[in-house]
Amino acid sequence: MARSTNRRVIAAPTSEGPLLVVDDFRTHFATDAGLVRAVDGVSLTLERGKTLGIVGESGSGKTVLSRSVMGLLTARNVVRSGSVRLNGQELVGASPSQLRALWGTDMAMVFQDPMTSLNPVMKIGRQITEGLRYHLELPKDEALAQALQLLESVGIPDPRRRLEQYPHELSGGMRQRVTIAIALACGPHLLFADEPTTALDVTVQAQILDLLQQQQRERYMAMVLVTHDLGVVAGRTDEIAVMYAGQIVEKAPTRTLFTDVRMPYTEALLKSIPKLEEPSHTRLQIIGGRPPDLLRPPSGCRFAPRCPYAQAKCHTEPPPLVEAETPGHEFRCWFPVGTSAGQEALERNLAQHLPAAEAAVTGDSHAAGLVEAVSDTGGDL
């Protein structure tokens, strides 16, 4: 029992306060080309039993954030700073053995691709019992009995037979159920789900999201749902953080984010999705250009080169994260959406025929290409 006793001493779970507190957290990669600022000053808190959605496009830093918070990035060129506290315990600077004691039992992760996150040459049963035997030190037969229960609870038919099967014998949806069973095995307090349904078909996606939500409620677990799909987080989270170029640009209770958006990037993201309730051939609003190079992020607001609202100030002064009227709603913007300052800025840009503004308002695909060309050369508008 040495290991588990040891773990309890380290974890010292406090039932007071939020489960996860991330403060001014940074994760940079030292490369030959320079320092890639993948996560650059992220702060957030997560209460027990709550679900936080992290939304962003590829390269926004959402995956690096979740992996780095868990301490899964161990390469020598990773530079982490700031603070991550789980149950009051600091994780930045924690030793590998301290982290290993937390993985599985305190926090666990479900990855995007169930085929590559499962070991192809190990039976399903062994993969589930591995954590149970290591962390909880269960004897083999008890661990197997527990694995059987887990497979049942994640909705896998004929679980006894599955224990003896290999991952390739299962469909994509079944494999993802197995990875969820593995993640839940040791009863974690915090579950990261990083694009858990992106590799799956839409009918299976609905099944898996329902399963995650049901398990989270039953176990009173906190969950971080990382995705590029606003549809996935809309109905299933308490709070959403929108990431852009390594930073949180807007964070709000889910409802507020959709009804009272402030940050132009969030607005643009919402408007660029084709919606089923709109008639066909509805012109989509577009965001011209592409996200900035994280080696040399723009000196002002990171979204400014693509932003329809951007003014001179936006290109030079980075906006801080400020509070909106609704409690818990924060955003980064000098000329926020839905304010008179924002409206005036947009009208000014349209009057000057700036491509970023025209692309956003008219959906002009040609103008969108031009914005990209401009942001490519790093030129200012």
Added chain:
Amino acid sequence: MAGTGTAHLRATDDVVLRVEDLTVEFHTAAGTVHAVSGISLDVRAGETLGLVGESGCGKSTTGRAIMQLPPPTSGRVVFEGADLASLSGQQLREVRTRLQFIFQDPISSLNPRRKVKDIVAEPLRIWKRGTEAERKERVSEVLDAVGLDPQAAADKRPHQFSGGQCQRISIARSLVLDPTLVICDEPVSALDVSVQAQILNLLEDMKARYGLTLVFIAHDLAVVKNISDRVAVMYLGKICEVGSPDDIYATPAHPYTQALLRSIPVPDPEVAPARTGLLIGDLPSPLDPPSGCRFRTRCPNAQERCALEEPRVRAIGDGHFVACHFPVHGGTEPAGDAPVSVGAPRRNATDEP
């Protein structure tokens, strides 16, 4: 289809592409994969046909079989009046100048070692169109049309561009020979949502500018609805439902279409995710598809008849067709439906009861 039949084919003069009873089978060590099993489609000039379904439904195989890449196991593909299977290799190559393809992954579909101007000019060079100067001008024109600065882009190589820009280059290459029909196979699935919107708008613009007809293959129902004039829903190598996007999305008739629509997560927190009417289980193996209606193993409405008899495509409304014995609306399919002769589409789509 989850049955067969050709009731939804149209007998008008402006049909650019007609696919009749297309079947594609792959022979593997494990047995015969029934990828596409007797589907029929047509596309009129200037129309966008959306082919939608989950992975493994045969939508990409259909797109490739139209191009004769590889030629289908059986069935006819008639493009601009010519049966592609009857053409010689040289004739087929000539036809493909008017029948172009855009692939899913924009980066791997461009040769990384060549410059953009050479990639886009290659079709012109192969077909010896115009002089060198005219070719150069044509390349500049299409690059500009897809929203790339011809001056800046011409001498760069694909790795210097983002995924969205590479897809613009692919589109430019497919347009340079002035095709009639472009088959787009998941052209936006590899792109971020913000870039996806750019490419969808661009395809609409190019369609208007060059008078294109499109076959748009995708798994994302909202994307397909946005761009299509007519939608065909596929399941396990068969067609389930055909109709206008607004009809199909507002009043789906096939239980599969209905379940598919319910599964989509809606980006609106006021809409609770559907709890009922979702599909259970996974797609059956195309090595050994279910008898009768292929959807019956997951269908909430399935009855004994569905295992015995394959449903046929029939009209249930103006331009709205379903292949189902017991659809959500439109009435039960009458028993003992008359056999449909293969290869001869009915002249009037609404003559089915």
